[in-house]
Amino acid sequence: MDNEPWQKRAKLAGLNQKTLAKLLGVAENTVSKQLRGIWATGTPQYVKTMIYAWERMTPTAKQEILDLVEKADN
Numbered sequence: 725m726d727n728e729p730w731q732k733r734a735k736l737a738g739l740n741q742k743t744l745a746k747l748l749g750v751a752e753n754t755v756s757k758q759l760r761g762i763w764a765t766g767t768p769q770y771v772k773t774m775i776y777a778w779e780r781m782t783p784t785a786k787q788e789i790l791d792l793v794e795k796a797d798n
Contacts, residue, residue, distance in 0.1 A: 730767045730775060731759040737779040738786070746793055747774060 728736070734744055745755040748771065761767040778786065 729759075730761065730772065733779070734759060734775050737775055739775065739778055743790070744771075744774065746797075747789070 734740075739747075741752050741755045741759070744759075745752045748755065750758075755771070757763075758768055758771045781789070
C-alpha cells in the first residue's frame with residue numbers, strides 16, 4: 725500500500741475529503757490539493773501521518789476521534 729496515491733489510500737482507509745478536512749482543520753479544497761500533492765514538496769507530512777494513523781485505527785478509535793473533533797468544533 726506504500727506506493728498507492730494518497731487519494732486512494734485515504735479512500736481505502738475510509739476517509740473522504742470532507743472527513744479528512746474536518747480532522748485536519750482545513751477546507752475541503754485544501755485537502756483535495758494536498759492529496760494531489762500540488763506543492764513542490766508533495767503531500768504534506770501531517771496529511772500522510774493522519775492517513776497512516778487512520779489506516780491502523782479500529783472503528784471504535786476512529787469514532788472516538790471524530791466525536792472529539794465534533795465536540796471541539798462546538
